[in-house]
Amino acid sequence: MESRRRVALITGANRGVGKGIALAFAEKGYDLFLAHYGEPEKAQEVIEEIQKRFGREVHTYDCNLAVAAEVEDLFRAAVDAYGEIDVLMSNAGVGLEKYLTYTTIREMDNIYQTNYRAGIYLATMVANHMKEKKIRGSILFTASTRGSFEVHPDDALYGGMKAALHRSAQSLAREFAPYGIRVNTISPGCIDVNPQGHKDGSYDQQMQEIPLGRIGRGEDIGYAAVFLSSEEASFITGINLYVDGGINCGRNIGLDNPYNPAGNKGSGVGVLD
Numbered sequence: 001m002e003s004r005r006r007v008a009l010i011t012g013a014n015r016g017v018g019k020g021i022a023l024a025f026a027e028k029g030y031d032l033f034l035a036h037y038g039e040p041e042k043a044q045e046v047i048e049e050i051q052k053r054f055g056r057e058v059h060t061y062d063c064n065l066a067v068a069a070e071v072e073d074l075f076r077a078a079v080d081a082y083g084e085i086d087v088l089m090s091n092a093g094v095g096l097e098k099y100l101t102y103t104t105i106r107e108m109d110n111i112y113q114t115n116y117r118a119g120i121y122l123a124t125m126v127a128n129h130m131k132e133k134k135i136r137g138s139i140l141f142t143a144s145t146r147g148s149f150e151v152h153p154d155d156a157l158y159g160g161m162k163a164a165l166h167r168s169a170q171s172l173a174r175e176f177a178p179y180g181i182r183v184n185t186i187s188p189g190c191i192d193v194n195p196q197g198h199k200d201g202s203y204d205q206q207m208q209e210i211p212l213g214r215i216g217r218g219e220d221i222g223y224a225a226v227f228l229s230s231e232e233a234s235f236i237t238g239i240n241l242y243v244d245g246g247i248n249c250g251r252n253i254g255l256d257n258p259y260n261p262a263g264n265k266g267s268g269v270g271v272l273d
Contacts, residue, residue, distance in 0.1 A: 020218015
């Protein structure tokens, strides 16, 4: 008997980490509903790549997640397209590196609405859908190492919202556990979202600091998301999974670094607290 197809709804899926997530789910046999904002050409490129490589059904939807009504429309469009949603991967977000004293209220609202409220609101609708359909599904949020141990002075809002996602996910994991719905966050480290990154040397410093010695790829996050949505992870909920090449354990530093313990002539690697 043919098994029911699996469907993943992924936001921010037209580039970078989101594209890598979409490719990973397609590789593992999922049909996809992909949200993007104002980049139809890039969305079409993702569709064509997925169909060529994996032969999966793909729908895309253009929406501004900072607008609550458009989040509602996105959810309805995904349900209309497939009938059931097995996985929500809330990945979309906007960046901001700016001291809080120079940040406008409009920028504050945009970060909150796009990076936090949209994902939580979408998760609410998807969870109610899963409960109604009796789907033991998976809800995932893309957080960040900047939401935990990577603390920068110009990162109060972006990092703060990423931290809030994980804390909320923990409560959602408790709330939805009786229905078999699991909720987790994934925290990427340095991920290659710039095709020219290795050519122009812009990643050289980061590569030296990462214990595993390379920059992450979008697919690294995607495979983590696929695992957390699989039956093999059916006893995992409420966690924040670091996918960062080991940065969460401490950065590599050289012998000439002032934080290197005096007299350390071994591997040339120390740990910066």
